[in-house]
Amino acid sequence: YEEKLLFERGSAGERCGVSLPRPSGDFDPAAELGPELLRGEIAELPAVSELEVVRHFTRLSAWNHGIDTGFYPLGSCTMKYNPKSSEALARLPGFADAHPLLPEELAQGSLALMHELERALSEISGFTATTLTPAAGAQGELTGVMMIRAYHVARGNPRRKVLIPDTAHGTNPATSALNGYEVVQLASGPDGRLHPDTVRAAMDDDVAAIMITNPNTLGVFESHIAEIAEIVHARGGLVYGDGANLNALLGVARPGDMGFDVMQFNLHKTFATPHGGGGPGSGPVAVSEKLVPFLPLPIVVKEGAGYRLVKDAAERPQSIGRVREFHGNFGMFVRALALIREYGPEGLAATGRLAVLNANYVRAKLADVYDLPYATDSLHEVVFTDKNLKATGVTTMDVAKRLIDHGFHPPTVYFPLVVHGALMIEPTETETKETLDRFIDGMRQVAEQAQRDPDGVKASPRKPVRERLDETRAARKPILRWKPGMTAGER
């Protein structure tokens, strides 16, 4: 079937999908507000019944891959199972219907939960305190770098530069730039690691911080992290940890113990809150002692038997201020704490270990077929390339698309940028060995087909509702919204 846009259907008159109370009587908003402020009904809005809405979105949903429908081997994105009990918990009326500005005596349940999560995240990461407010990982980064900047400003000089390895996520340089920093890119070594000498050479008194993802986006642990942190600290710099890959370390090692000064979490990665097709995320930021004064507001504190939000700048004069309205994505806090509670210490430790086992298993089973650019030990993810397929003309993108026909979401492709034709695979601990075996089999079949029938691979995918889409055309002449007369295709 083809599912039209809402705007292309059912614009007929009175049709409506809600049941509303009637107004109290006749009144004329125009008389009270003035006609110049008022609009009539918006003519282009569709008018459909509840059944039509239900069918529309039920059918649209079938055009999606989700964790609930199949495996997601997405590197650095940690697409693990999203527990269903968390959804029940987040919908408890006391949580779902709580207004953020409720008098605090009516919001003790929410505040207690936030406080417990703050303590748990600080303990898990080995830091002193954690702000829960950032809305996503990238905003967490922004918050982290703002704190770094505030720290340096407080010491008299914001400094000018941030050091970033070439394996970093794009958010790292973007975040630094947003804070007015110049980005100095550092080359990683032949083993995929950042080396102390590289850092030493780049480090000076104008460097505000270094941003390091550990394990990095090659899935490799930055073994020199302690020494690197020393080098940076020695010249007054700070060490920012990108927590995107924290899953590998859960219960195994703590960034706060390695010399990091600040790190953001991605609750929708490490703590299994649903990704939802692109958010909501939640990006708490943990800091060491020296950055505590700069934490953004609000901060939840325990006082006696109760909890209170510190909102007033007077109480925290060095705070960077606010990074979002209210207190953060509370709905995600409920889910993250539920997972931490259900795991407990043993479950958290098993998570890191099994995530790393799964990645290494995939690596061991595919290394004879796909090129492994770095022989260094992998933790939670492994990066292959399309080098072995070069002669066939089949590229990483083709492999990715062909995997769709085998029932899998493609891995992360062409990232990290330092690897040519990268295929980045992170299986997560919630997948079974059977699923990994089927995926390995799929990957091997694609490699085999690339030799035998490269055109078949390049013509993929064939099974989903759409074949390859013309992304260039989309960007060249952007059509970003429906307008009357829009057609359902061309040719």
Place this chain on the structure above:
Amino acid sequence: YEEKLLFERGSAGERCGVSLPRPSGDFDPAAELGPELLRGEIAELPAVSELEVVRHFTRLSAWNHGIDTGFYPLGSCTMKYNPKSSEALARLPGFADAHPLLPEELAQGSLALMHELERALSEISGFTATTLTPAAGAQGELTGVMMIRAYHVARGNPRRKVLIPDTAHGTNPATSALNGYEVVQLASGPDGRLHPDTVRAAMDDDVAAIMITNPNTLGVFESHIAEIAEIVHARGGLVYGDGANLNALLGVARPGDMGFDVMQFNLHKTFATPHGGGGPGSGPVAVSEKLVPFLPLPIVVKEGAGYRLVKDAAERPQSIGRVREFHGNFGMFVRALALIREYGPEGLAATGRLAVLNANYVRAKLADVYDLPYATDSLHEVVFTDKNLKATGVTTMDVAKRLIDHGFHPPTVYFPLVVHGALMIEPTETETKETLDRFIDGMRQVAEQAQRDPDGVKASPRKPVRERLDETRAARKPILRWKPGMTAGER
């Protein structure tokens, strides 16, 4: 993808999809119960993680057609939209977690709801009182005929026969037989109606009742119902109404006003409780004054400000007893009453009218292509046949299966039995004109293809996960459960 049986996967050791409390300590059930009562773990049971279960059922669901995915033109089955708010209501903890044997002072909410539903159903159908307990329409019929039997027994003679028109659902004769009655089938007339003379000829003092569906399964109103009821009543018989087709009459006419003595509802048809792939149903039975003493227990009564269940046979000595444990399918009562509340008098009246409009529209738009065996006015459904396609070799079954490829569930086929090659279509009031137009177009295309390419029609369906299934084979050598070694197909 192919989704294996649960039993064919993940039987590996410790795997588990639940999180349970631990027992209080060591204990040995064998020592306390005796080893002869105990079993070990059941070896054939699968052991899977929560994610595997979620994927399994998510993927299985995609192999189903439901109202939420597409149109269901099923005659006499009233597959209308199931409101989502009803699902929220039925899940309120006070309803979902209420034990049926709660002390009545702790169950006043449930009892009040049942009482209101009982009153509403009695009013809608025009009867004196309604029992809510029967679990489905067929059990409602059984209950109704039991009351008829008890009525006659109370008057000294259970009588021997039940009159049933040839258009009736199979449950009518089956129910009569279960009560020990001999079934006398009555022929309907050339206009699809039962005629008073036919009834008069069959009626005698040994007839306990006549069972009539009105409108009948041809979608035709039994216009002679009042006269027929008089004939039956005159000889001491009772008139049973099969409420399967009540939707057509909502707010338009009431069976209780037409001479019926008893009628079952199908809440999952008329009042939009979900059909769920074959139940749960709910089959309340409404009765006129003379059958009230025979109603099954329990009965909810209002006393002062409170509600009480009459459970004791001493209070209702003529009651036929119980037909199910506890008080009926309460979860369905919540949904049915919610719909009645949201409709109100106007909404109920509109329901009958729009259901009949939709059916007549389909009839008007297809009558030139498909044979209409009865020219009589249709109410909520219309019956066509495959007669016009005879020369092509395409049958009703082929038309039904080909419609699947057009995205529709097939109509009811080969029923009623009096119509050769029947295609019975009931669109319900919740479908839009656009959907009906697409369905009409699909039906016309199939008729056209039957002329042009009969083999193509006969080879359908091609789009669903399975082509036509071998039902004869299934019945000849029944395989009703998985056993180790079962294969996933043959040939």
Place this chain on the structure above:
Amino acid sequence: MRYHPHTPEEIRDMLAAVGAKSLDDLFRSIPESLRLKRPLAVAPAQDEIALLGDFRRLAARNEVAHPPFIGAGAYPHHVPPAVDQLLLRGEFFTAYTPYQPEVSQGTLQALFEWQTYVCLLTGMEVANASMYDGASATAEAALMATRLTGRKRIAVSDAVHPEYRRVLATYLASTGDELVTVPHGPDGRTDPAALARAVDGSTAAVILGYPNFFGVVEDVAKAAALAKQAGALTVTVTAEAVALGLLRGPGELGADVAVGTFQSFGNPLQFGGPAPGFFATREANVRQMPGRVCGATVDKQGRRGFVLTLSTREQHIRREKATSNICTNAGLCALASTIHLALLGRRGLADLARLNFDRARLLRAAMGRAGFAPVFSGPAFNELAFQVGDAEAVVARLAKKGLAAGVPLARWYPDPKLSGALLCVATELHSPELIELFAREVKG
């Protein structure tokens, strides 16, 4: 009206296509005298917000502070949220009976899995796709026994759920079969001597609870041997199916039919319904089995698929010769049980059953410390009757505190020995602390 999509213009156009002048015109086949001339006297239409508000208030009148200590045929258990979230998928929820197998493989495969679970848990060979409930399944089992044996007498233990027995009596009254009730002994099991006296060459079936209404585990093997000797069938009735994770399946013990409900798996209490009745028996009896059945077959391509089968037993084909009039059953409830059983898995089912057994042990101990002795000496699973003196008074007293205490057996059993008996359950929902609290409150 959000469920009625028709606009006035569409109604006008459609009436024109039909050739009618008005909506009322469509009803000309209904004699004027039979038409309703007034609006229905039901409550005025309510908007969704008001409706939710009213129903929330109603539901709140039911809420109790703790999980009830009542079993007696409906068992408070934890339903993992995953069950309901999967169940709510519209493809399952809003599907019709799978008569058209090509577009119903989801429902059909799940029913096939349900049937397999029922067989594995009961130790039987075949099962149907569900029944309305445990009581009507029991009645259908009795009727099947009369068909199979050609006999008209049913012997039922008085320790079978009283409401099930009442339903059985109602069904048998309409078919003219005879019901003989067999008393229980002081251990709470069906009295073996009385059973031996009740069973003879005219007996079609012996019906026992497993566990029975008192929570006591019957000696099914012994009763089945006795019944077999007389040429009668043995039917076991299980309302607390979690017990089958710990106790041998009735099929292993010689029973011929196992019926009951799987409410305990995945189905909330809902004030008593709906929940999935089950019906399992020996392969030899399959063509006399009531209700829908799902079977495996192949499609045109030879791929395995599932269909409803053996419909020549059923009312829509056989009409008055059908084995039963049941059609719609409890498919969605059976799906809920199947999902819950899948989550539990082999180990989880055994663990859950052990845990329930454990909680009943804790209850027995806590009540013992409070001075209340068990009424019956027979082996129990998760349900026990205690001598508490004035049981109705205890129930009333605890109700005032929002605590649902259990049910007094005297409501159904005039036996003076049971006059002070309170039947109580303990499941995984009753924590050790809550059990202690309960025992204290009963003591008062």
Place this chain on the structure above:
Amino acid sequence: MRYHPHTPEEIRDMLAAVGAKSLDDLFRSIPESLRLKRPLAVAPAQDEIALLGDFRRLAARNEVAHPPFIGAGAYPHHVPPAVDQLLLRGEFFTAYTPYQPEVSQGTLQALFEWQTYVCLLTGMEVANASMYDGASATAEAALMATRLTGRKRIAVSDAVHPEYRRVLATYLASTGDELVTVPHGPDGRTDPAALARAVDGSTAAVILGYPNFFGVVEDVAKAAALAKQAGALTVTVTAEAVALGLLRGPGELGADVAVGTFQSFGNPLQFGGPAPGFFATREANVRQMPGRVCGATVDKQGRRGFVLTLSTREQHIRREKATSNICTNAGLCALASTIHLALLGRRGLADLARLNFDRARLLRAAMGRAGFAPVFSGPAFNELAFQVGDAEAVVARLAKKGLAAGVPLARWYPDPKLSGALLCVATELHSPELIELFAREVKG
């Protein structure tokens, strides 16, 4: 562990395949000194029943007797149950960012519909696929204005939500841009004279609430004309998007950027988040717009399909040259809004907006009868500030009755004229009876 599927045997086999002796072996690349030598000091693992019990108790500590009369940036509205049941479909809920369009057409088409809804309601030409929230969307709008104009000065009305302004200040502190705050007049609108004084050739943007934090509807057209003359952009901020069902879209009034949140459509309050921020602007600004955007294109067969596009603005391509660092936004929340807007439809949206306006009229009348006058004379939508004397005391008194009364403006505004002001909202959730009750309770 139900989320960890590994059995001991599988772990053994997998370790063998990997060539490791133990799980800890896999971590040899982590120096011993950096390893954690103890279990994490978090609460011990909890089973699902205990977890549900604990969280239910926590949530119950939040519950209030009635919908709160608090707006102030987060609005209590009715969310039809259909929204959440569709949202919970795993295909939406557990999907990743739609970078792989062939397997993400469901999410993408829904985002395209979202973008269209945002454009239609705001009267703008283009919109992105959502933002974190209204506050950061406001900050991003300011930053975009500085990029487009090359200027560094932002004029913001003090009647813009105080927390939004605080976020704006935080963002501008790190970029080194300047923030000028413009006071409001006695009508609650931004003071036109002060605005005229604040805007000059160095101003990048003028930011106004629409409706503003006081619930007052600003004269956007006038402000936009002023800004335009100075070469500055006009940015409107809307936290209560239901207002856009009654009020002209900011785009029609001359605004260049419209930002805010659609929380009011389909998203429960959730103690403040998540909810979908929105960002809409003129087509000419599209390449300076932050955040993800969905666009239409065709597939190899020429069929229409959707992709994320214009990614050359974004961090994963442009790195330090990106227009913003935002990546994950609030896609699922945007989907919730889209579903709710679809249910509302043309008529429903207008009705809902009128109903909210009506409820505020009832509130004004009821408070008037209770002796409380509105603080501001400007036109209001569904939110009003009243002079109640000691506003904090009123809040504390009503809290004791489980009633959330509104927020005292003095928390953010030292202006003595606002010292007794209580900001209250009335929506479709506040029935006329509840509004009467509220006014009585405020009076005490």
